[in-house]
Amino acid sequence: MNHPITIKSGDIELAGVLQYPVVKEGARYAEKYPLVIICHGFVGNRMGTDRLFVEAAERLTKSGYLVLRFDYGGCGESSGDYGSGGLDELIAQTRTVIDYASGLDLVDSERLILLGHSLGGAVAVLTAARDTRVRSLVLWAPVAHPYMDIRNIIGTKAIKEIETVGQTDHLHYLFTKRFTDSLAQYQPLTETRAYAGDVLIVHGSGDTVIPVDYCFLYQKMFWLRKEGNCDKEVILQGNHTFSSKASRDELFDVSLRWIDGIGKRRGDWSQWTI
Template sequence: MELQRIVKTEQADLAVTMHYPSGGGKGETLPLIVFCHGFTGSRIGMDRLFVQAARYFSDAGYLVVRFDYGGCGESTGSYGDGGMEQLVKETRIMLDYTLSFDCVDLSRVTLLGHSLGGAVAVQTAFRDRRVKHLVLWAPVAHPLADIVRIIGQEAHRNIIAAGQTDYLGYTLTDRFLQSLANAHPLQETRQIRGDVLVLHGAEDEVIASDAAHLYQKAFWLRSDGMSDKEILPYADHSFTGQEIRERLFGLTVDWLRIHDPKRGEWNHYVI
């Protein structure tokens, strides 16, 4: 079952899609996955990545929530007005909203971030201990450098000179860039508890797969929590292709089941 919702905040009305699994037992609580989309993206995802993933995970028994950040997709507001801090705030608002449901198991809460959403997920988990697992798909490791490379040097110069620029219809401001410069997700990994999975495409031309190695090394330095990584051959930034996506989704679900505190199953998952 898929339901559409609007979550109202001070800055924007956030458009939300919720995927409920079928066949859940009466009184049974559900594991939760909340998606964090990338830079100027939406809850649909690149080439419907999040739609397909949410339905796959829902069929596997998860309650899945995907939403548009303010100014993206069908949400109101202006993207980037509050910088990375606003993206983290909106993610925590979505946690507030979804964790208020009696059907959610508070011990099985996962943030799944793609691209810049990966960095947002890390920064959210750093601030919010309700997040028990992190799944990072092709995550941004250096927010300022990565986003400037995406928008191009001309747009970057426009922001420096005029305080803002138009990028694909989105108004990007110097405040947004400054927030990227102040964001250091790799440094925040040491304070994050819980297990982490990083999946990246070997053919990613947007965010090089080196980011996955950096994240895993950073997470290894923690005193608590496991960290696993896999580089998917032939996969690009949006994990294009049916076979690649089936492997992406399958690896994610298998990993979550292994690290599920309620199941305790070890299904010979190997990285």
């Protein structure tokens, strides 16, 4: 069951959908469910390219998870201007969504998972480093160097236009120096140590947008922490949005197996007493 929602974040209204777990006929709903919040990428939306997030949510709800998909301000059906507040605003909006989710009675607060794709992956890391409510991270082809990676996407000509004119038009989105400055300000790789939860990184070897090498960099940085595990998976020939059926099936299988495993380990530990 899908429930449309609107979440107020400052002056912006974030449009989203809360998807409930699929329960077999005759079975009872549980009191609490683990929740996956999906963070879309640069100028994206809660549907995802080629319905990536829609399909992911379908797989997750069939396995007993609550899923919350939302549009960042200025994207999809949300109000506002995307990028006007830089990464600061994207982090703030993500935390506002967590506020909303944490207030739902049916959410298991011990199993709140952020799933971020591309720039949404970087935002998920930066959010988790600031918000202990995030228990686990799933990163799909995550951005590691926001300024360089977005510069490569919009082009050096657009960057020069921002520096000289003060703004540029990219796919009808207006980006200013405030946005590019915020990209340069944040370095997700250096903030990994501030997050103590478990992490899964999945990247396609055929990704021409965000280098597959980033998954190795991220894992190395997460391994330097005193606590928290980090696993990675490279999907052969997978592109940036895992658009082939084979790569997408593998992406979902790997992610769901890992998320299930994290939940089982937490359940096992909860049985121990001292």
